[in-house]
Structure formats: structure tokens, C-alpha cells
Amino acid sequence: MPITFTHPHSGERVTANLQPQVIVISPRYAESYSFDRAGRLLSLFMDGRSIQRTLDHRFLIRNKEGAVRRLELSPDERDVLLGRLFANLRDLRTILPESTLPPADQTRLADALDTVLAMPPEALEADAxxxxxxxxxxxxxPPDQYLALVVQATIGCSWNRCTFCGLYRDRAFRVRGADEFRAHCRAVRDFFGAGLSLRRGVFLADANALTVPQPRLLTLMAIVQEVFGQPGQPPLPVFSFISAFDAQRKTVQDWTALREGGLARVYIGLETGSDELLRFVRKPGRASDALAAVRDLKAAGLAVGVIAMVGLGGDRFAAQHVQETLAVIGEMPLDGRDVIYLSVYRPAPGTEYPTLAEQAGIRPLTPEEEAVQQRTLQTALRQRFPHTRVAPYYVEGFAL
Ligand code: SF4
Structure with missing residues (x-):
């Protein structure tokens, strides 16, 4: 139950929602701040703007759709906002004994305020x-993993050459050794501290972490459970990406062993069902690899996330891309535990695709054409899989 009382001086309504995962404090109507249980500011609503604080201390304004386009506050704007926010929190802590709250609620709220006041702006910068x-x-x-606890078992992408993808161009691929990974996981656990209660499951990053050869991967998975799991409890759910091509290196028995070790859902970037378009964007393998991979993963009892990319291949591939993507995904044995994401292609800095497409005479889709392609895929996939979630994936809005 939220705690509410009237501010004894301003007459404004104060509300606090103190959950085991999160602290939400609203000092007045249409203003609220949320924190994890370590007191780390997560987001705020102020002056009609919904703002996310990222773990590296950037302040991003979310638009109405939630995450499509984000605007970053300047350091000066951020500092002014934080100054107001912490002044309000200090004020609440001072007037709390004057409130009409029952003693137990006063104590709970005082503890919560002490926790968040122990993370003032300087401490938030040090935390970042x-x-x-x-x-x-x-x-x-993936969008359903924004609250996962991320651990980097691998660094970068083992392929790193798809012409449209700039996600890991800044790093060479490597797999962390067991000792290094254990130290990383322990440091992640210590960093989040009481804030761990907000995190749901573990995401094994970076890209293609599941390509790690099976014995080594099982060791890394066991380290995740050793550091974050509870003895005697079922393993924590673990999530990760794999490319369809690499998924073929594992057998159903391998996937079953990984599921028993905690693996819950595997995300596959199909991008397109068109082999010709896959070749054009230098994504390894064929669309049928993704189909085979999903069949194996489902046979092992795992959930999957399949990601297709709207707009890839521009006008040249549009019809083929839609038709063949629907054909391949349509063959997949998806159920209610699975999800299909439709991301929209956006040029990434330093990638080859825009130049190669232009040289090939490919015109990018207009926003209207993209919207039509997205609707076409979404409608057909929802009809084909009425129990599977089909959702947009705003890659450009991602920020932790
Ligand atoms: S799309 Fe996936 S496989 Fe291709 S480079 Fe990017 S992360 Fe690697």
C-alpha cells in the first residue's frame, strides 16, 4: 500500500511507494522519482517530462511511446534538476516527524529517504x-531484458561483419576465462548491491555469448548461478543472443544441458527470411539455419525470441523480404513463451550498408513504406501465431 500524507507546510499531497525492488517518491502532484533499493536514481517525472537516468549517469527524455527517440539533457540541465530533486527529498526528510503518518510508516519512509539521500549527485557520478x-x-x-542483470561473458561479436550492424565495431571478440568471468560477476553483484532486487534474471552478453564451446559455456553458466543464484533454489533464468548460423554448432542435448543450467530464452537475429538479402548484408548462414535452430531450441524446452528487421534491403528487396521472412518464421514451432520482435533498420555510423545499398541502386524505404512493411509483418505474424507476442523493437532508443 502506498504511503500518503499532506505536506504540513505546502499542503501538497506526498506519496511514497516502497516496494522490495524499487522506491518511488512523489513529493507533489505530477512529480515522482524512482530509485533502486541501493538508492540509485533510476527515473523521474518532472515538469511534464519523463526522464531516465542511465547507469552511466546520462539523463534521457523519453517520448510518449516510451523509447523511440531520446534526447539527452546537458550536464547543466541535469545538475539543476538533481538540485531540485534532492532539495525536495531533504525537505521531506525534515518535515516527516511533523506528518500525520502512523509511526511504522514514518519509520519505513524515513529509512527509504535515508537510503536515497545517501546517493546524492556526487555519489551518483562516482557510481557511474x-x-x-x-x-x-x-x-x-532485447526489450524484455532491460531489467536483466547483464554480465559480459564474451566481449563483442564473434562475426562482427554484418554490413548494417555497428554494435560491436569498437571491440575485438574474446571469451572471458573462468577466473576473469567469476571476478566480473562478483564485481557486478557488489556494484548493484541492494539494487539487485530490481533485476530480473541474468543476460549473458555481449553478442553470440552462446557460441562459446559447450564445456566452457557450461562452466560460465555455473559461475552465474554460483555468484547470483541461491543454494537450494532453482537456477536463475539466463537469457542470451546467438546467431542462427552459430546455433547450429549445438545439439538438442547441448541446449537441454544449458536449459538445466538456467538458460531460459535464446534470442536469434534472423533479420530476414531472404537468403539473397542475408548474403547482401553479409550475415552468415541461411534463413533455414534460423528455422533449424529454433526447432532445436524448442525441442530442448527453451523459449526463443526471433528478431526480423523492417526496411532492410530497401525497395529492391521489400516484397521478397516480407514474403520470405513470413515463410520462414511461419514454419517455426513458436508458442506463448516465445516472442517475435520487429526492429526497424536505421543506418549505424561506420557501417558499410548505406554505401553498398546506394551503389547497388537500392533506395531506402520511406517512413510510410517502413510503416506499411512493419504492419504487414506484424499483422500476418499475429494471425499465424495468436499466442506469441509480436512487438516492435526500438533499437535506437536503447539505453541502460
Ligand atoms: S548483426 Fe549480430 S552477428 Fe551480425 S555483426 Fe551484429 S551482432 Fe554480430
Whole structure:
């Protein structure tokens, strides 16, 4: 139950929602701040704007759709906002004994305020510095994994040559050794501290972490459970990406062993069902690899996330892309535990695709054409899989 009382001086309504995962404090109508249980500011609503604080201390304004386009506040704007926010929190802490709240609620709220006031702006900056030391930038996560605890078992992408993808061009691929990974996981656990209660499951990053050869991968999975799991409890759910091509290196028995070790859902970037378009964008393998991979994963009892990319291949491939993507996904044995994401192609800095497409005489889809392609895929996939979630994936809006 939220705690509410009237501010004894201003007469404004104060509300606090104190959950085991999150602290939400609203000092007045249409203003609220949320924190994790370590007192780390997560987001705020102020002056009619919904703002996310990223773990590296950027302040991003969300638009109405939630995450499509984001605008970053300047450091000066951010500092002014934080100054107001913490002044409000200090004020609440001061007037709390004057409130009409029952003693138990006063104590709970006082504890919560003490927790969040212990993370003032300087501490938030230091926290962000610690975060940057701990992680290479987390380039992307599936939308349902934004609250996962990310650990980087691998660095980068083992392929890293798809012409449309700039996610990991800043790093060479490598697999962390067991000792290094254990130290990383322990440091992640210590970094989040009481804030771990907000995190749901573990995301094994970066890209293609599941390509790690099976014995080594099982060791890394066991380390995840050793560091984050509870003895005697079922394994924590683990999530990760794999490319369809690489998924073929594992057998159903391998996937079953990984499921038993906690693996819950595997995300596959299909992008398109067209082999010709896959070749054009230099994505390895064929669309049928994705189909075979999903069949194996489902046979092993795992959930899957399949990602297709709207707009890839521009006008030249549009019809083929839609038709063959629907054909391939339509063959997949998807159920209610699975998800299909439709991301929209956006040129990434430093990637080859825009030049190669132009040289090939491919015209990018207009926003209207993209919307039509997205609707066509979404409608057909929802009809084909009435129990599977089909959702947009706003890659450009991603920020942790
Ligand atoms: S699309 Fe996936 S496989 Fe291709 S380079 Fe990017 S992360 Fe690697």
C-alpha cells in the first residue's frame, strides 16, 4: 500500500511507494522519482517530462511511446534538476516527524529517504564511474531484458561483419576465462548491491555469448548461478543472443544441458527470411539455419525470441523480404513463451550498408513504406501465431 500524507507546510499531497525492488517518491502532484533499493536514481517525472537516468549517469527524455527517440539533457540541465530533486527529498526528510503518518510508516519512509539521500549527485557520478569501469558499453538488449542483470561473458561479436550492424565495431571478440568471468560477476553483484532486487534474471552478453564451446559455456553458466543464484533454489533464468548460423554448432542435448543450467530464452537475429538479402548484408548462414535452430531450441524446452528487421534491403528487396521472412518464421514451432520482435533498420555510423545499398541502386524505404512493411509483418505474424507476442523493437532508443 502506498504511503500518503499532506505536506504540513505546502499542503501538497506526498506519496511514497516502497516496494522490495524499487522506491518511488512523489513529493507533489505530477512529480515522482524512482530509485533502486541501493538508492540509485533510476527515473523521474518532472515538469511534464519523463526522464531516465542511465547507469552511466546520462539523463534521457523519453517520448510518449516510451523509447523511440531520446534526447539527452546537458550536464547543466541535469545538475539543476538533481538540485531540485534532492532539495525536495531533504525537505521531506525534515518535515516527516511533523506528518500525520502512523509511526511504522514514518519509520519505513524515513529509512527509504535515508537510503536515497545517501546517493546524492556526487555519489551518483562516482557510481557511474564504477559502472563504466565494470562494463564495456552494453550495446543492445532485447526489450524484455532491460531489467536483466547483464554480465559480459564474451566481449563483442564473434562475426562482427554484418554490413548494417555497428554494435560491436569498437571491440575485438574474446571469451572471458573462468577466473576473469567469476571476478566480473562478483564485481557486478557488489556494484548493484541492494539494487539487485530490481533485476530480473541474468543476460549473458555481449553478442553470440552462446557460441562459446559447450564445456566452457557450461562452466560460465555455473559461475552465474554460483555468484547470483541461491543454494537450494532453482537456477536463475539466463537469457542470451546467438546467431542462427552459430546455433547450429549445438545439439538438442547441448541446449537441454544449458536449459538445466538456467538458460531460459535464446534470442536469434534472423533479420530476414531472404537468403539473397542475408548474403547482401553479409550475415552468415541461411534463413533455414534460423528455422533449424529454433526447432532445436524448442525441442530442448527453451523459449526463443526471433528478431526480423523492417526496411532492410530497401525497395529492391521489400516484397521478397516480407514474403520470405513470413515463410520462414511461419514454419517455426513458436508458442506463448516465445516472442517475435520487429526492429526497424536505421543506418549505424561506420557501417558499410548505406554505401553498398546506394551503389547497388537500392533506395531506402520511406517512413510510410517502413510503416506499411512493419504492419504487414506484424499483422500476418499475429494471425499465424495468436499466442506469441509480436512487438516492435526500438533499437535506437536503447539505453541502460
Ligand atoms: S548483426 Fe549480430 S552477428 Fe551480425 S555483426 Fe551484429 S551482432 Fe554480430
Amino acid at each position: 564511474e564504477a559502472y563504466r569501469r565494470l562494463f564495456l558499453p552494453v550495446s543492445i538488449l
